[in-house]
Amino acid sequence: MNDSNTANAYLRTKVMTASPEELRLLLLDGAVRFAHQARAGIQQSHPEMAYLGFNQCRDIILELLNTIVTQPAPAIAQSMRELYTFMYGELIKASMDSDLTKLNEIIGLLEYDRETWVLTMEQLVKEREAEVASTMSVQTQTQTPMQSRQPISFQA
Numbered sequence: 001m002n003d004s005n006t007a008n009a010y011l012r013t014k015v016m017t018a019s020p021e022e023l024r025l026l027l028l029d030g031a032v033r034f035a036h037q038a039r040a041g042i043q044q045s046h047p048e049m050a051y052l053g054f055n056q057c058r059d060i061i062l063e064l065l066n067t068i069v070t071q072p073a074p075a076i077a078q079s080m081r082e083l084y085t086f087m088y089g090e091l092i093k094a095s096m097d098s099d100l101t102k103l104n105e106i107i108g109l110l111e112y113d114r115e116t117w118v119l120t121m122e123q124l125v126k127e128r129e130a131e132v133a134s135t136m137s138v139q140t141q142t143q144t145p146m147q148s149r150q151p152i153s154f155q156a
Helices: 003-017 020-043 047-066 074-097 100-142
Strands: none
Touching: 003 020, 020 047, 020 074, 020 100, 047 074, 074 100
């Protein structure tokens, strides 16, 4: 198995076992990576590299747009829809004109979105840990002394 196949197998496994939060992070990582590829293609006068980078980045942004969940925060969902719609349109313009300025703006937005998502994921982990600790505390407090003891074993 060559390095490319190994990397693809690893990525496939990572995607298949990822939580929804981790999947979104993987999409954002991919969008940033492909936007950088498009920029490198423009800078190196390599149109095929730029084309592939732009296309992959647009596809990922479209996926991010299509997977926005409206509930429980419709206002945030609407803002995210507007942001991804804007980025998608700007990527099309940047692609048509080989416009590095527009592309750099999109890269900045994607990187900011990624950083924000990482912070959100960290906060979510803290909230889940606090919820588990709270549940454990309530369970411990509601047990009677007899419930908290281990049963006595008469076997050797």
